[in-house]
Amino acid sequence: MDEKVNCTKCKCGKEDKFLKKLFTIYKPNKDNLIQMLNEIQEHYGYVPMYVQQELSEFLKIPMAEIYGVVTFYSRFSLEPQGKYKISVCLGTACFVKGSQKILDRLSERLKIEPGETTEDVLFTIDQTRCVGACGLAPVFTVNGEVYGKATVQDLDKVLDKLLEQEG
């Protein structure tokens, strides 16, 4: 999370090198909005407000339109994501094998709803559609690492381990 706060618009005054580079790779063409947002989401973990403002100036699109696109697609988020993003697959194959129970348990333990992030920005719960590992259903992933044929007990173990690591 180190360089993510460095930006042109916040008080740190440091230059946001990533954004500067992005503006040289892409032409200021409206069509590039989603592609650029994908890279921004990947880099920062979310789409910060000041980045939206910069984008708006660069692409000559009103802020409202950018906000509209960001909120339309589930991949983009407006809030910083937790250090550990735990995604429970709710694709049909996982659902019929009981992934809802895993999601419920996760919400219960972290005391947040799916889509939310814990206050200490450690965990984000995400409910995803099919991750394509239907052969291993039900699955959940922690920062992209897949845990297959998962049970509530497996989830507990993983959570315990992560919590211990973080003290």
Added chain:
Amino acid sequence: MKTLEEIHKIRENKKKELDLRVNTNADTREKHILVCQGTGCTSSKSPDILKNFKKILKEKNIENVRVIKTGCFGLCAKGPIVIIRPEDTFYAMVTPNDCEEIIQTHIVEGKIVERLLCKDIDGSKAKSLDELSFYKKQKRIALKNCGVIDPENIDEYIAFDGYKALETVLKEMTPDDIIDILSKSGLRGRGGAGFPTYKKWEFTKAAEEKQKYVVCNADEGDPGAFMDRSILEGDPHSILEAMSIAAFCIGANKGFIYVRAEYPIAVKRLQIAIDQAREYGILGKNIFNLGFDFDIEIRLGAGAFVCGEETALLESIEGKRGQPRLKPPYPAVSGLWGKPTLINNVETYANIAQIILKGPEWYSSIGTENSKGTKVFALGGNVNNIGLVEVPMGTTLREIVFDIGGGIPNGREFKAAQTGGPSGGCIPKEHLDTPIDYESLKEIGSMMGSGGLIVMDDTKCMVSLAKFYLDFTVSESCGKCTPCRIGTKRMHEILEKICDGKGSESDIYKLEKLSKNIIKSSVCGLGQTAPNPVISTMKYFADEYREHVIDKTCKTNECKALAKIEVIPEKCKGCGICQKNCPVDAIEGEGRDIRRINQEKCIKCTTCISKCPFKAIK
């Protein structure tokens, strides 16, 4: 840049070298160890297996053995899968620690590692892929190269007649010839609706405009479907070749592949394939020196189911919110940036090159009267052999679920199969013998869809399943038109009410009426098909709805508010296992007492049911 002669030479040389991949009697001293690198196997450490094999071979200084990464073999339930060619030995559920033994026993000593062979449904151990019942009824056309070639190596694609169809088309055919071939083949769109492919091509070709586009719809959003992903991961060049053929046919010189960002492996392999094709001069200017220009770009989706709808997809490529446009005008007339655009699904494209090479008569000899060729299904849910299957159209559901899928696990009974994802419906037991094609599925209230096929056993509540799909549609509705945006929300609320035990008979009537209105008045396919899961479950499982609203019970205990978990006193041995496992201490009793469940404390998690060794809780 390669000339045509050079490509012919590559094909000739590589064909000999790779004969062992498809021919068990190949005349060679080489062996190829094929390791699946599809998403399923990758999730269970198959990249480590690949690395281990390479490391051990190097350490032991073994020559004549190559380790190859391939796309999906299909039988994902038994992954990670390793196949050794030419003898075609099929090893299942391999771990990185097994590599040493496989190399020592199989490669060095020439014996089979019995314990890693795949157990078939009847309990016998299958030595090769062809011996497995999972593969016996399959016919692989779209998946032809998946699990055979290294998807990141263009030469291997060329070896198996890759880019030969493109060459034939550019040298010998006119656009009308291609349309004629497609028309005779009977190929229909594999994305769901089943519109005849040749008509789309014909309309786009007929549009009078200089600038046209070819688009590949790889936004596979159906939960539980992964056919397109496997093709992109296992055989990306087949899509590039088909798109080039399409571009030549309609007169386009620019193509886009719109693919989900959730498929990182597919995106990476597509990019590698595009780069290689450009390097060989198969994409770019003056392809094969025959005066045809075409190039392809990848566009990433950002997680919106509605973008699978063709006009919403176009909006998204243009960088906007993915909201569908009103039709007409159809994309064939006014598509990307208002120009004529041809959009086909991944699987549709995967069939094109083979139809050109083998002829339309060959293709139309497969399948049923109105649905030709094969269809790929992602078989999942409560079935033994979860994975990817490709069968001729007209294969019955029973054959897919029981012969190929190996039936239902844990001795449970088949209850229903769901096809078409959130747009499709449930098919009950009595329709198991329906031959699967576009029309027959529609007749029984479901649809082909893109090919997700989820099997459900008798522990699944159909009302709660309908609620699950509506929940999906509610969150994926783009919000442009009112019937879909608000209608599906209301339907979901009613279903929630029913599952919470607060429903009444009038709710069922309301659901029916709302369904009809949403189907009639929604703008795009998403809304027009959203009520299907509800309609089909109400039709085939009306009793279950009635139980929920009148008797206030849910037999499967899935609807928690209606569930009542009880100990069967005659069966309980008083072991106390349930008590130890209960997360909320809702089970009462001591020593060898027959246990009681305190209904006030019980959260109906059903842990006790699964833990009881005597099946004394229900």
